[in-house]
Amino acid sequence: MSTDDRILSYLTDMDGVLVHEDHMVPGADEFLAELRAEEIPFLVLTNNSIRTPRDLQARLRQTGLEIPEHSIWTSALATASFLNEQRPGGTAYVVGESGLTTALHEIGYVLTEVDPDYVVLGETRTYSFEAITTAIRLVERGARFIATNPDPTGPSRDGVLPATGSVAALITRATGRDPYYIGKPNPLMMRSALRRINAHSQTSVMIGDRMDTDVISGMEAGMRTILVTSGISTKMSVEHYPYRPTMVLNSVADLAGRVRTPFAAESTSPH
Structure with a gap:
C-alpha cells in the first residue's frame, strides 16, 4: 500500500487534538470544515465514558466546534456495542x-x-x-x-x-x-468506530496526541497514524517507543489543504 493513497475517512481523538481543556486547538475548526467540504466521514473519539454524545456536543460547541452527535464515539458506546454483540x-x-x-x-x-x-x-x-x-x-x-x-x-x-x-x-x-x-489502546475501539462509519482501515487515518493509546491502537487496527504534539506526547517522546506513527505534526492545522493526501507531500519519517 502506497502512502500516497487517498484518505477516505478519519478517526481523531478529542482532548489534545481538537480541544485542550475548555479551549479549541487553533486550526481544529478549519480542519473539520475541510473534512466536511471534502465529504470525508470522520468520528471524534474519547476514552472518557462520563458524558453522552449530546453532552460532548454541547461541550465542543462552547469551544467553537460544531460536531454532530453521530460523529462522536465514546468508550461507553464502544463498550455497549461490544456487550450487544x-x-x-x-x-x-x-x-x-x-x-x-x-x-x-x-x-x-x-x-x-x-x-x-x-x-x-x-x-x-x-x-x-x-x-x-x-x-x-x-x-x-x-x-x-x-x-x-x-x-x-x-x-x-x-x-x-x-x-x-x-x-x-x-x-x-x-x-x-x-x-x-474496551477503550484505547484496545484496537477494538478503533474497529468499532470504523464500522460505525462504514470505513476500511487501509484508507483511514487515526489522529491522536498520545503514543501509548491513540497511535498504538490505530496501528494495531491497521490504520496509518498521525501524532500531533498539541497534547501529551512530544516529538522527543516518540523515540521512547518501539513503534512509530506514520507522521508527526504540530497540530491538525498542519493538515490544511491536504486532508485527502496527508502523506503525499513529505517524507513519512516522524523526525
Missing part, C-alpha cells in the same frame, strides 16, 4: 455516569445488582466505597468484569484524578480478576 439483552451492574448507563440502556440492557451478567466499570467523579464493594462482591460471585478504559488518571483544574484504570486495579487486587478493557 457478546450477550444481547443482558444485565449489568454499572459503576459510572450517564454516558455509560445511557449507552447500555439504548442497547436494551437491564441495570441491576442482582446476579448481573457483567460488572461494567466506567469513569465517574463520585466513586463510592459502597458501589466498589458491591462490584467486588459481584465479580467474586461470577459476574464478568468489563472496564471502559484503562486510563489510570484523568485531568482536572486542581491536578490529576483517579480514573477507571486505578479503580479497576483496586477491584482486581480484591478479586484476583482482571477486567477486559
Whole structure:
C-alpha cells in the first residue's frame, strides 16, 4: 500500500487534538470544515465514558466546534456495542455516569445488582466505597468484569484524578480478576468506530496526541497514524517507543489543504 493513497475517512481523538481543556486547538475548526467540504466521514473519539454524545456536543460547541452527535464515539458506546454483540439483552451492574448507563440502556440492557451478567466499570467523579464493594462482591460471585478504559488518571483544574484504570486495579487486587478493557489502546475501539462509519482501515487515518493509546491502537487496527504534539506526547517522546506513527505534526492545522493526501507531500519519517 502506497502512502500516497487517498484518505477516505478519519478517526481523531478529542482532548489534545481538537480541544485542550475548555479551549479549541487553533486550526481544529478549519480542519473539520475541510473534512466536511471534502465529504470525508470522520468520528471524534474519547476514552472518557462520563458524558453522552449530546453532552460532548454541547461541550465542543462552547469551544467553537460544531460536531454532530453521530460523529462522536465514546468508550461507553464502544463498550455497549461490544456487550450487544457478546450477550444481547443482558444485565449489568454499572459503576459510572450517564454516558455509560445511557449507552447500555439504548442497547436494551437491564441495570441491576442482582446476579448481573457483567460488572461494567466506567469513569465517574463520585466513586463510592459502597458501589466498589458491591462490584467486588459481584465479580467474586461470577459476574464478568468489563472496564471502559484503562486510563489510570484523568485531568482536572486542581491536578490529576483517579480514573477507571486505578479503580479497576483496586477491584482486581480484591478479586484476583482482571477486567477486559474496551477503550484505547484496545484496537477494538478503533474497529468499532470504523464500522460505525462504514470505513476500511487501509484508507483511514487515526489522529491522536498520545503514543501509548491513540497511535498504538490505530496501528494495531491497521490504520496509518498521525501524532500531533498539541497534547501529551512530544516529538522527543516518540523515540521512547518501539513503534512509530506514520507522521508527526504540530497540530491538525498542519493538515490544511491536504486532508485527502496527508502523506503525499513529505517524507513519512516522524523526525
